[in-house]
Amino acid sequence: MATTALTGFSMMSLLSLGYLTWDMMSPNQVENGPDQTFGDRPPVPQPPHIIFIMTDDQGFNDIGYHSSDIRTPALDKLAADGVKLESYYIQPICTPSRSQLITGRYQIHTGLQHSIIRPRQPNCLPFDQVTLPQRLQELGYATHMVGKWHLGFYKKECLPTRRGFDTYFGSLTGSVNYYTYDSCDGPGMCGFDLHEGESVAWGQGGKYSTHLYTQRVRKILATHDPHSQPLFIFLSFQAVHTPLQSPREYIYPYRGLGNVARRKYAAMVSAVDEAVRNITYALRKYDYYQNSVIIFSTDNGGQPLSGGSNWPLRGRKGTYWEGGVRGLGFVHSPLLRKKRRVSKALVHITDWYPTLVALAGGNESLTEGVDGGSLQKGYGIWNTAIQATIRAGDWKLLTGDPGYGDWTPPQMLPGFPGSWWNLERHTEPRKSVWLFNISGDPYERFDLSEQRPDVVKQLLARLVYYNRTAVPVRYPSEDLRADPHLNGGAWVPWVGDEEEDSWDSFYQKKNKDWKKKLKLSKSSKGLKKIATHAAAFFAAAETKCNATHNTSLCSATLGGSVYIQVMANASGHWLTCKKQLPTGPVQVFTMKREKVTMQEALRNRTEFFIHNGTFKITNVEKNDSENIFHIWIIIFVAVGVLVIVVMISSCIFWGVRRRKKSGSGN
DSSP states (O other), rough: HHHHHHHHHTTTTSOOOOOGGGGTSSSOOGGGOOOOSSSSSSOOOOOEEEEEEEESSOTTTTTTTTTSSSOOHHHHHHHTSSEEEETOOOOOHHHHHHHHHHHHHHHGGGGOOSSOOTTTOOOOOOOTTTOOHHHHHHTTOOEEEEOOOOSSOSGGGGGGGGGGEEEEEEOSSSSOTTTTTTTSSSTTTTEEEOEEETEEEETTSSOOOOHHHHHHHHHHHHHHHHTSOOEEEEEOOTTSSSSSOOOOHHHGGGOOOSSSHHHHHHHHHHHHHHHHHHHHHHHHHHHHHGGGGEEEEEOOOOGGTOOOOOOSSSSSSSSSSHHHBBBEEEETTOOOSSSEEESSSSGGGHHHHHHHHHTTTGGGGGGGOOOOTTGGTTTTOOTTTTTTEEEEEEEEEEEEEOOOOOOOOGSSSSTSSSSGGGTTTTTTTTEEEEEETTOOTTOOOOOTTTOOOHHHHHHHHHHHHHTTOOOOOOOOOOOOGGGGTTTTTTTTOOOOOOOOOOSSSSOOOOOOOHHHHHHHHHHHHHHHHHSOOOOOOOEOTTOOOOOOOOOOEEEEBBBBBBEEEEEETTTEEEEEEEEEEOOOOOEEEEEEOOOOOOOHHHHTTTEEETTTTEEEEEEEOOOHHHHHHHHHHHHHHHHHHHHHHHHOOOOHHHHHHHHHHHHHHH
């Protein structure tokens, strides 16, 4: 079966996507299901094994067959003997690309179109999406994932093992230390992030992640019977994302590179190349190779500030220029009839879902619903202030702010003069529409939007066509319950599966001023230290809350008339509010959901949570005299300390004077 399937795969230029004859104004063929080339195949015993390898932040110029300064012999050989994808498109940042691979849906259809999923956000891949590994499980595949997830983990239902993978080993957040597996989401917000299935893999740290993940893939291959069940492995390297870390032996061959960041980055790429070589060797050793398909892809463009290079393409990671969205990709398989080819057919990362399902023997019913400036400048069709881009045939249209748009040669990576960064940046600050013929102008230097308004109108209409089915952005506010310090020191799910979600349907701008946040955080810690009565509790249904986005003022029914003062975290700012509580009963729970009395909560200073935020009581006062008493104690202690300091200083001063006098007398 595999041979027949891959024959059709090869004849249709690339996995039967048929982009060579795509009509620019008709719906995307991938959205209508896989090509009929996969139909009417003779029955065969077993589908091919699928090994999907993804790297993180690897730029267009960061592979041997595109680059002169990075050596990747294993990747070069696999690509040379397979099909190189030279018009392969991905998303400009991590989470959207990974979500599109796993769901086959554009990010506008999953609500993940805005940004990445932050570690503290109660957000993940929508539960109503049937994932690629779930479809492959239905078709009889054993499914395994190794490496970076970055699709949310606030509930256990979000974890890879709940989204179609039989096993999982890797990190859940977006960036971790390659040796310690510590992951930080701002100053002081760090935790361990290496997981085995749904448990924290505490004992696995210390080994370089590229090697650790490769070792796990080889173990999977060694313990699985290739002739009894087809295998799908998604190997998602964290390399070559920052931090720039690699064993020394990989840096030595690049000692001639003058730029330190580029040198370390190249070493990390070489470690990935060696890992792919070792995995390919294992495929041969354990008898998978002859019936296997290896797919290589990066998740977004490279970041020149961190050693990456997209030269000669324009732009970088996080932008809609070619350097941000045109990815490295190739397919290698002994089953290919036409090998050693370079394909310039348009391919998008969403296309893998229907293609691989069809390759695994699935029919079209399993891929139903997948997606394989001024308004005047948009000709009344599209608001060009919206950041968007579309590629159709030879043409590429950009609207809004595409992002940083320089062409950065590799020898000029982070070390060249800062003024050079602005050479071609913001040259047209009021412009909101660009049109390029990518086939004739792959480096996006000649804007044709004024010369070809007909093409602009057609592509704007295509944007409207796709946007009509867009869903609201899923970008909820950060949840303080995610703090690793509250969860045993690791990044783990923190919301119970029975707890209802309350998504923010709009984007709330994130405060990126870390110095200000850190200062405010320190001041809040100071308030906690001088608090006379500290307590915390989880208020159940009896708690009445009036929530405004991430700021909440709550009143709870406690016994007696009590005043409490709470601090509520709202976009990085600590607010203080005072509320009188009515009388009546209330249920109190610890962070472990253990029921306690209010007296126990006050006495033990237990932390409490409310559905839409974390609140910490800094002062519980029953009368003014008690407050005054505590203030006098603080003043008394402060005065005492001051007196002691003065006395010690005086003693030292007079002692020095006596020595000087005695010395002069001698």
